Amino acid sequence: MAGGLIHQVLRRKLQSQSAVIAQVPALSWFTSRKFSEDSGSAGMRTVALLGAGISSFLGFATIASADEAEHGLEVPNYPWPHEGILSSYDHASIRRGHQVYQQVCASCHSMSLISYRDLVGVAYTEEETKAMAAEIEVVDGPNDEGEMFTRPGKLSDRFPQPYSNEQAARFANGGAYPPDLSLITKARHNGQNYVFSLLTGYRDPPAGVTIREGLHYNPYFPGGAIAMPKMLIDGAMEYEDGTPATEAQMGKDVVTFLSWAAEPEMEERKLMGFKWIFVLSLALLQAAYYRRLKWSVLKSRRLVVDVVN
Numbered sequence: 001m002a003g004g005l006i007h008q009v010l011r012r013k014l015q016s017q018s019a020v021i022a023q024v025p026a027l028s029w030f031t032s033r034k035f036s037e038d039s040g041s042a043g044m045r046t047v048a049l050l051g052a053g054i055s056s057f058l059g060f061a062t063i064a065s066a067d068e069a070e071h072g073l074e075v076p077n078y079p080w081p082h083e084g085i086l087s088s089y090d091h092a093s094i095r096r097g098h099q100v101y102q103q104v105c106a107s108c109h110s111m112s113l114i115s116y117r118d119l120v121g122v123a124y125t126e127e128e129t130k131a132m133a134a135e136i137e138v139v140d141g142p143n144d145e146g147e148m149f150t151r152p153g154k155l156s157d158r159f160p161q162p163y164s165n166e167q168a169a170r171f172a173n174g175g176a177y178p179p180d181l182s183l184i185t186k187a188r189h190n191g192q193n194y195v196f197s198l199l200t201g202y203r204d205p206p207a208g209v210t211i212r213e214g215l216h217y218n219p220y221f222p223g224g225a226i227a228m229p230k231m232l233i234d235g236a237m238e239y240e241d242g243t244p245a246t247e248a249q250m251g252k253d254v255v256t257f258l259s260w261a262a263e264p265e266m267e268e269r270k271l272m273g274f275k276w277i278f279v280l281s282l283a284l285l286q287a288a289y290y291r292r293l294k295w296s297v298l299k300s301r302r303l304v305v306d307v308v309n
Contacts, residue, residue, distance in 0.1 A: 072219065072220045072221050072222045072223075072224070073197075073201075073219040073220050075190055075193045075194050075196075075197040075220055076193065076197065077190075077193055078192070078193055078196060080192055080255075080256075080259070082256070082259065082266070085270070086270060086274065087270075088267045088270070089122075089256065089259075089260050089266070089267060090256060091122060091123060092241065093252065093253045093256040093257070094122060094123045094253075094256055094257050094260050095123035095124065095240075095241075096239050096240075096241070096243060096249075096250075096253040096257075097253035097254040097255070097256050097257025097258070097260075098119065098123055098257050099237070099239065099240065099253075100232075100237070100250050100253055100254040100257070101181070101254055101257060101258075103237050104231050104232070104236070104237070104250075104254075105181065105231070105254065106159070106160075106162060107162055108162055108169075108172075108173065108178040108228075109162070109178045109179065109180065109181045110159065110161045110162055110163075110178075110180045110181070110182075111158075111159045111180065111181050111182045111261060112158055112159070112161065112180055112182060113158070113180075113182035113183070113261075114158065114159050114182055114261050115155070115156060115157060115158050115159075116129050116130075116132060116133040116153065116154075116155050116156075116157060116158075116159070117129065117155040117156060118261075118264060119132075120155070122260065122264070123257075126155075129155060130154070130155060133152075133153035133154055133155055133157060134152045134153055134154075135152075135153070136152070136153040136157070136160050137150045137151070137152065137153070138150065138151055138152070138153050138154075138157050138160075162178075173227060174214050174227055175227075176227035176228070178228070181258055181261070182261055182262065183261075183262045184258055184262070185255070185258050185259050185262045185263075186262045186263070191259075191262075192255050192258075192259055194220065195255050195258060196251050196252065196255045197220045198218060198220045198221060198226075199231070199232050199250075199251045199254070199255075200232065200247055200248060200251045201218050201219060201220045202216060202217070202218050202229075202230040203217065203218075203219070204217065205217040205224075209224070211224075211225050212225065214227065215227055216228070216229050216230065232247045232250045232251055233247060234246050234247050236250075237250070
């Protein structure tokens, strides 16, 4: 009886051990399979994310290339001395820039919104400006006989036009129409930096880029091909004050002149704004003192509540 009981206990023990041994390979196989599936899905996710990143990068590069072709290369930002809150124009640079405009730009580009009298006190004296205006011939009239006549220029006259009409301008420039420069730094995005980069950004076209005859490669111009040739060359002119006429110097001076032409009231506006800020600051101090004076009596008084009576 006891021997049979011991035999049954041993048999059950051996059966339980064999069942555990039989389950171990199945469990290890299931674990390894699950691990391989997790690894495979993680690898697929990595490949998918990598593909999406590459596609996004290529798409962004394509958009950037298309934007560069449409709007031109992004221009750098230059530290213009008149950009500060309390900064003013460099009037010597305005005078040199007007000289660059007269000798380089005026043969093709007009400035129809600028009169000679605008230069008085800014870059020239009144006598110098009158002499400058008298050098041009202006068609005026009619006279008493009903006929037009020519006369020497005067301070109230606008800068002369290089062409009589748009058709004549296009015919002389191979179909291109030179824009008016009166507001050019306001009419272009990032105007001052764009004009300076355009004037100094001429270079040879890169490999694979073909420029049509009569055009010139400039990466800052939309499309990269511009009808205007490179005009600013080192030593191409001589400044009255003896400043070396380098390409960068001429570009900086003419952009300063064009910035003044587009915004001649900037210095007066900044000065008026500073005056108003000063006056309003005094008014604020006076209001604060008056408030403290009137409310000090009420804020410093002591209230006693008689709860008994």
